[in-house]
Amino acid sequence: MLRTNFPIFEKKVFLNSCSKGALSLEVEKAYEQYLYDWKTLGSPWGLWVEKLEKVRRSFAQLINAEPDEIAVTTSVSAAVSSLASALSFEERPKIVVSDFEFPTVAQNWHAQEARGAQVCHVAEEGGEIPLERLEAALDEKTKLLAISHVCYRNGAMQDAKAIAKLAHEQGALLMLDAYQSLGTMPINVKDLGVDILVGGTLKYLLGSSGLAFMYVRKDLLPELNPTVTGWFAQEDSMALDIYHHLPAESARRFESGTPPNPCVYAGIAGLELIHELGTAAIKAQLDALTDRLKNAAKTQGYKLATPKAHGAMMALKAYDVETLVGLLETADIIVSSRDGNLRVSPHFYNSEEDIDKLLTVLKKHEKLLCKA
């Protein structure tokens, strides 16, 4: 995939894919195609439903799931609230969340306190969530454990397979938020043994906001009946039946109203770029780029907020991160911050020169960075 397909690189060094993937010519064209289809065909609902099924298959392929195990949603929030509405907290009231969760995930579980859930937080230590802490929090009262595959704050990566095993030993479900890992590495839900996986297209999957998905393991579906629902969650949405609620047998039962058609076009185009390159090749390139940054940080004595196991993002501890982000922006380098850390998040379109340009400007302002 040519870097020239991402026009932002004509003027900027873009290193902020953990926040938003760069716009490609392909995704731009997909949006134009949506407008063209709308303009010339009027109301091609059949075509739009075909596109919805196409993006469902593409999500499934990305994580080695079956299309019937994928709900296409408009956000992770919508997916998790539908899932939460399908759980009963009578026998198992406990929901365990790590302190690395994205706010919307934790907030959705806290919202279930009104329905009898009890939320237990597992704290970090040294930039990681220790496995022993997760293990200690799990018990026979635990309904579900929610963890992030890669933390949006410092890039820490959790051992999803080991954690799924711990959850299952206690009869709990494991929900993996893979928003920050999808598109940067191979993910195989069957191999990891996760029960539920959520993610969306606006970051490393190169699409836009408005499109997300949830994988739910097939054999769980019959026992999960969401009450947060809509006509696209019905077995036959075109039955237009106002007397019954007949949810789809498949994971479509977690869907809601009219799909976000423009975002579906963009999502298909973004995912095609990822499939074309392959997640194994993307991971190899990202490992090389993050290693380069890590080694330079070590040589310069910069303090990393990212632990040993990490995803595509590296975070550097800073004294005044907002000033630093601003100074980098003035130098046409786009990065972001969380928790007082500078987040640097390359994707396959980045080069070693991008990392080196960043390092040159950081050296100039190194007083703003914490030293190890």
Ligand SMILES: Cc1ncc(COP(=O)(O)O)c(C=O)c1O
């Ligand atoms: C780990 C993680 N989960 C979820 C989200 C977004 O959730 P939603 O699609 O509900 O906005 C983000 C976005 O920043 C994220 O980084």
